[in-house]
Amino acid sequence: MGDPIDISFIEVGNSVSDIRSETITIKSLPECTNLLLRAFEVEEDQNPIDPSDVVRQLLTRLQGADPNDPSLSPDNNNSNFGHWHFTAGSITISTALDRWESVGSVAFACQLIAAALRIVKIARHVCFNRNVARDNLISEVYIGILFEKLWKIWENSHPQSSTSTTPDQDILRKQLQTIRKDQLQAWAKEHSIPIVNENQKECNKDSKFYIPP
Known part of the structure; x- marks a missing residue:
């Protein structure tokens, strides 16, 4: 595996603005990414609920991603770093995020996204330090899947907010009302x-x- 790589300085904030800034650096994301983030900007989390245990476990695994973990196989490191963290066992994006109530709140959803984006940044740093090509990071694929899944369950749970007005209109109205x-x-x-x-x-x-x- 080589010498340990310092990742202590790699962070991603949990705010929507922090997340939006990070997404700019990813070359290919689904169209729903901006729709989801705009919706999150409008949503005030008036009735947040606790996330499911499975989603909590997924977040813990994503937040603990470490390329220096000796148990990681070469197939799960370098440009493939993050694959294990997104798919290990029976807890995956698809199985964990079965409905919006499993996530519970915009704040927790942002934590999930931030943790996934941090994995992307770690993978880039690892590839740079080990002189490995970083053109096709598998973590960038998973972050796209995460955005798509979150948007799908958000739409199912918030049909009126998704169809009555655009997020941009809602943001503008809130600004005007103040x-x-x-x-x-x-x-x-x-x-x-x-x-x-x-x-x-x-x-x-x-x-x-x-x-x-």
Whole structure:
């Protein structure tokens, strides 16, 4: 296996913005990747539930991925690093993520994605240190499968949010709903636009503008 490789500095944040930044570095991801991340940006996790034990086990295995593990065979290292962690035993992406309730929340889903992206970064680092080609990392294939599976179970669990409006529209509406009257009053006055609330009454200074659904 050679000398140990330091991976202690390799990290991926759990936020949607951190994940989005990392996905830019992966050459081929399914189209649903951006749809899922946009949906996660809108979702507020109002009713999170605990993930299933199987999904917890999958996350633990992904987070513990270490190329210096002496039990890893050559077939599961270098450009193939991550294969064992995504497929060992009966716990795989397909079997563990059978429905959104098994994941439980956007926050936990982001932990899964971040752990998978970290494996991709580790695989690149390993291949660089061992002078191994890193053009076809198997971990990049699995991260694509993970995004597809998460999007599928998300759609099944959130049909209305997936079809009624686009994630971009929802984000924009939330941004607009936080704008205070005094922030737009000058603009409205400049353009001779009267400002009223949903009841056609003058807004109080501290009220928010009404943004119709």
